[in-house]
Amino acid sequence: xxxIIGGFINYLDRANLSIAAPQxxxxxxxxxxxxxxxxxxxxxxxxxxxxxxGWLIDRFxxxxxxxxxxxxxxxxxxxMGLFNKLPSFIIVRLLLGAGEAPCWPTGAKITSYWFPKKxxxxxxxxxxxxxxxxxxxxxxxxxxxxLAFGWRSLFYITGIAGVLFSIAFWIFYKNPEHSxxxxxxEFEYIQSEGAGFEENLVNSKIKWRSLFKYKTVWGMILGxxxxxxxxxxxxxxxxxxxxxxxxxxLQELGIYASIPxxxxxxxxxxxxxxxxxLVDKGITSPVKAKRALISICAILAAIVVIFVPYIK
Numbered sequence: 371x372x373x374i375i376g377g378f379i380n381y382l383d384r385a386n387l388s389i390a391a392p393q394x395x396x397x398x399x400x401x402x403x404x405x406x407x408x409x410x411x412x413x414x415x416x417x418x419x420x421x422x423x424g425w426l427i428d429r430f431x432x433x434x435x436x437x438x439x440x441x442x443x444x445x446x447x448x449x450m451g452l453f454n455k456l457p458s459f460i461i462v463r464l465l466l467g468a469g470e471a472p473c474w475p476t477g478a479k480i481t482s483y484w485f486p487k488k489x490x491x492x493x494x495x496x497x498x499x500x501x502x503x504x505x506x507x508x509x510x511x512x513x514x515x516x517l518a519f520g521w522r523s524l525f526y527i528t529g530i531a532g533v534l535f536s537i538a539f540w541i542f543y544k545n546p547e548h549s550x551x552x553x554x555x556e557f558e559y560i561q562s563e564g565a566g567f568e569e570n571l572v573n574s575k576i577k578w579r580s581l582f583k584y585k586t587v588w589g590m591i592l593g594x595x596x597x598x599x600x601x602x603x604x605x606x607x608x609x610x611x612x613x614x615x616x617x618x619x620l621q622e623l624g625i626y627a628s629i630p631x632x633x634x635x636x637x638x639x640x641x642x643x644x645x646x647x648l649v650d651k652g653i654t655s656p657v658k659a660k661r662a663l664i665s666i667c668a669i670l671a672a673i674v675v676i677f678v679p680y681i682k
Contacts, residue, residue, distance in 0.1 A: 372543055373477045373497035376440060379535055380473045381504025381605075382512070382528045383447040383466065384412070388609045389512040389627075390521040392620070397521075402610070404456055408463050409606035413598070415467030423472040427479055431568060436476045437540040443469030444532025451525035474498075483568050484546055486560060488649045491659065495642015502634030505605060510624030517620060593664065604630060641667065 391405045427435045446465040453459055477497050485493045512524050545568050546552060546560055581587050609627045612618040618626050641663055648659040 372539060373480060374500045374503070375535060376436070376473065376539065377477065377497060377500025378504045378507075379440070379528070379532050380443070380470055381501050382508050383443060383470070383532060384605055385505050385508035386447070386512055386524040386528055387450070387463075388606050389509060389516060389623075390524050391606075391610050392613050393516065393521040398454055400456065405606065405610065407456075408459055409602055411460050412463045412467040413602055415464045416471050417467075419468045419471035420475070424475045427472055427475055432476050432480050433540065433543055433545070435472050437536050439469055439472040439476070440532050440536035440539065443473075444529045444536065445469075446529075447525050447532060448529030449525075451522035451529075479568075484560065486562060489646060491645030491649070492642040495638050495640075495645070498642075499635050499638035502631045502638055504631075506628045506631035506635060509609065509627035513620055513624040593668070637667070 387405070387408060391400075394400055395402075395405065423435070423439075443466050446462050446469055449462045449465075450459065453462065478494070481490050481493050481497070512528075515523055515527060544550070546557060547568075552560075608630070609623055612623060612626050613620070645659045645663055648654050653659075654662070
């Protein structure tokens with residue numbers, strides 16, 4: 371649940387720019403290129419900070435780094451409402467990308483010691499669905515806030531929500547070995563497949579550059595590149611596209627901009643569930659189940675992208 375809420379806030383803080391964009395352009399005389407640039411600088415800092423973020427999580431622990439990261443990106447979100455000039459917005463978006471980088475690596479590591487291997491696909495699908503819940507709920511929620519209080523309020527309110535979550539996570543979150551809610555039997559079951567404890571990195575002989583020798587690493591990099599490229603276009607430009615090209619009003623925007631993400635919620639949860647079922651029935655291994663599902667979904671997505679423009 372912690373990861374779902376944190377991921378939801380994470381994507382609210384990414385989506386608020388796209389909702390605020392029409393009003394920001396009108397009031398501050400920004401262009402579509404400017405809005406695109408703000409999306410781009412976020413992506414660059416987010417990408418460049420992935421490796422350092424992963425190392426920090428391994429070295430200092432998930433709870434400490436995640437709490438600091440949420441506090442960091444929430445502060446950057448809040449600051450977006452304070453400025454009026456593009457250079458200031460660029461700096462803040464760079465800070466936002468750097469702060470949000472540890473979110474998903476933290477989720478993956480927490481999953482690795484809270485769930486046995488055969489259950490991690492479904493667990494990951496659940497918390498990863500927050501990356502769709504955020505953009506799905508963001509449009510109606512943020513549009514309502516903006517119509518009532520103005521575009522700056524989007525950044526203030528979502529930033530404060532993140533700060534409160536960071537404090538709550540630091541106070542109440544416990545690793546499995548320290549959790550009082552787990553019974554002895556539950557903890558032993560988690561331990562049965564190598565989970566249950568967080569291991570922090572003190573010394574490591576593995577060099578970052580050596581990771582690029584593995585086909586799996588390159589496969590993940592290329593696959594994630596293609597996914598996030600499309601993902602960020604939707605996050606940054608879908609609301610603006612609906613308003614300017616299809617004449618959608620701000621009141622209607624909350625509904626129409628949510629539709630693609632509702633499908634993403636279903637896909638994330640169902641995909642994780644299907645992976646777990648394939649493994650439980652002994653049809654295949656966890657790795658092969660995930661590989662097959664990713665390949666099938668990638669082919670279906672490519673077909674949709676190619677043929678949808680021709681549908682009238």
